[in-house]
Amino acid sequence: MSRTSHSFAPPVMAARRWLEGVQFTPDRPLINVSQAAPVDIPPxxxxxxxxxxxxxxxxxxxxxxxxxxxxxxxxxxxxxxxxxxxxxxxxxxxxxxxxxxxxxxxxxxxxxxxxxxxxxxxxxxxxxxxxxxxxxxxxxxxxxxxxxxxxxxxxxxxxxxxxxxxxxxxxxxxxxxxxxxxxxxxxxxxxxxxxxxxxxxxxxxxxxxxxxxxxxxxxxxxxxxxxxxxxxxxxxxxxxxxxxxxxxxxxxxxxxxxxxxxxxxxxxxxxxxxxxxxxxxxAQWLAGERAEILDRRAAIADNMPRLATQGWQLKGAGAYFAYLAHPFADASDVLAPRLVRDAGVLTLPGTMFTPTGDASGTRHFRIAFANVDRAGIETLFDRLAGFGGVGRPLAPDAVSA
CATH class of the missing domain: 3.40.640.10 (Type I PLP-dependent aspartate aminotransferase-like (Major domain))
Incomplete structure (x- = not known):
């Protein structure tokens, strides 16, 4: 066996393949929260x-x-x-x-x-x-x-x-x-x-x-x-x-x-x-970049209550990331491609960040919000809130796992 055969495919590249064949429209463009790399050019x-x-x-x-x-x-x-x-x-x-x-x-x-x-x-x-x-x-x-x-x-x-x-x-x-x-x-x-x-x-x-x-x-x-x-x-x-x-x-x-x-x-x-x-x-420019990222982090918290009423939970937020527990019976790696098709959201499932078979990974998504401003975060939460009826909801204690 080769050394590379012992590992898995690059997750971000694997997730991008979910976009193939999916059409996005001007009134509902793709929201890509799969990767943390800034897309803006240097100053x-x-x-x-x-x-x-x-x-x-x-x-x-x-x-x-x-x-x-x-x-x-x-x-x-x-x-x-x-x-x-x-x-x-x-x-x-x-x-x-x-x-x-x-x-x-x-x-x-x-x-x-x-x-x-x-x-x-x-x-x-x-x-x-x-x-x-x-x-x-x-x-x-x-x-x-x-x-x-x-x-x-x-x-x-x-x-x-x-x-x-x-x-x-x-x-x-x-x-x-x-x-x-x-x-x-x-x-x-x-x-x-x-x-x-x-x-x-x-x-x-x-x-x-x-x-x-x-x-x-x-x-x-x-x-x-x-x-x-x-x-x-x-x-x-x-x-x-x-x-x-x-x-x-x-x-x-x-x-x-x-x-x-x-x-x-x-x-x-x-x-x-x-x-x-x-x-x-x-230094001053970077302080402004930090302030903007901290405001986006605050926007995650500000918008979280309407997802919380549906059973979602915010497990962590900071720097470029939020880690969300979803309320559905289906695993996150099953739901993630559906989110692309049904909600126009590309995100990574928790299964990409945990050992194979780890139940915690199936319950979570990572949201990389560095390239989504406050208005975009509100739209993101609108789409997540509308992503209902996929699988059956879990009991609250199951979401917390």
Whole structure:
């Protein structure tokens, strides 16, 4: 068997196939809440900076350092040190071809075939896919109340082959922001067992809280345990340029360099130039983007009562996502294609974020609302509210499962 045969098809691509043969009209266009990537182009100043670099900087078209441009690594280190109240050096930062590649590189430095990694469920499906393709066993950690993972339950899952625990906060797909003390508890657990804690903070720029979301970088020895991942795609709309970051110990980054040199040689130069310009010039603009996302999150809550009367439940909301429990007897993966045909809504079922056979996955949908404004969210809820009579309604306790 091939390594890829151990995994499943990319969920977003699979969901797009549900659109085939379905006609949408001007008075009821498709509402696509299946993917979190922003569809708007970067702001003009950033595009001009990249265009100028393309015309005037020879190195923008050449191979660069495997771990990224020195100026961008230094900027990340300086801004992260200030934001988190800790000490982060440029040598702690690697720039990667997107945050997914940062995750893959981190796992390459940690795991051999047959090792284990603990993933809270519902999980980010690309994390699960990569573990499957590399022969690493995924150990599910079902979320508790509020979609929060429990460190004590995680402790019971650690074995001699456990190499890491992975957290995504703000969470994809659940949207919840993990409390600082919860993240610290997982850090302490990982350090106690001498395993890594990988914290994917792709959506950190849209956290509703002010100040640092955790205090891990304030620990003088943070890099003996913590591996932080980040994406510039969401902050600066650089999705097509593939720029992410991995923050860890210099020794681990030296190991990651071996992996990165084989899969991309170096990150996209123009993307890195754009990311640096964004970090240095777009703080106020990014604050406005955050405010807009927080308003869309509020719009989800504002519109939820009319769905709640039909038995829907909002399990989590934050960053780009809302996680909804539906009231129907049919499973979410059966209902999702019907939503396209009957309601003009493309969304992902919870089965794409949970282990096969997990009943929780059948009860939920992920709504990625980053590209739907407040008016669009109201229309989305109109359509969900009108999606009645599909299957038979469940008892309230079944929806809560």
């Amino acid at each position: 003009e100043g950033l595009r001009r900076a990249m265009a100028e670099a393309a015309m005037t900087q020879a190195d923008a078209h050449l191979y660069g350092a495997v771990l990224g441009r020195d100026d961008l690594r230094a900027e990340v280190a300086a801004q992260w040190s200030m934001a988190y109240g800790g000490t982060i050096d440029a040598a702690n930062v690697a720039i990667t071809s997107g945050c997914n590649q940062a995750f893959c590189a981190a796992l390459a430095t940690l795991c051999d075939e047959g090792d284990e990694v603990i993933l809270p469920t519902p999980w980010y499906f690309n994390h699960k896919m990569w573990l499957d393709m590399t022969g690493v066993r995924t150990v599910p950690l079902p979320a508790e109340a509020g979609l929060l993972p429990d460190p004590q339950r995680a402790a019971s899952l650690i074995t001699p082959r456990t190499r890491a625990i992975v957290l995504v906060t703000p969470n994809n797909p659940g949207g919840v922001e993990y409390p600082s003390d919860l993240v610290r508890a997982f850090f302490d657990l990982a350090r106690k067992h001498r395993i890594a804690l990988i914290v994917d903070e792709t959506y950190r720029d849209f956290d509703a809280r002010s100040g640092a979301p955790h205090d891990l970088f304030a620990d003088p020895d943070w890099d003996d345990t913590l591996i932080q991942l980040y994406s510039f795609s969401k902050a600066y709309r650089l999705t097509g340029h593939r720029v992410g970051a991995m923050v860890s110990s210099p020794a681990r980054l030296a190991e990651a360099e071996k992996f990165l040199d084989c899969v991309a040689i170096c990150p996209n130069q123009l993307g890195q130039i754009g990311a640096l310009w964004g970090m240095q010039n777009l």
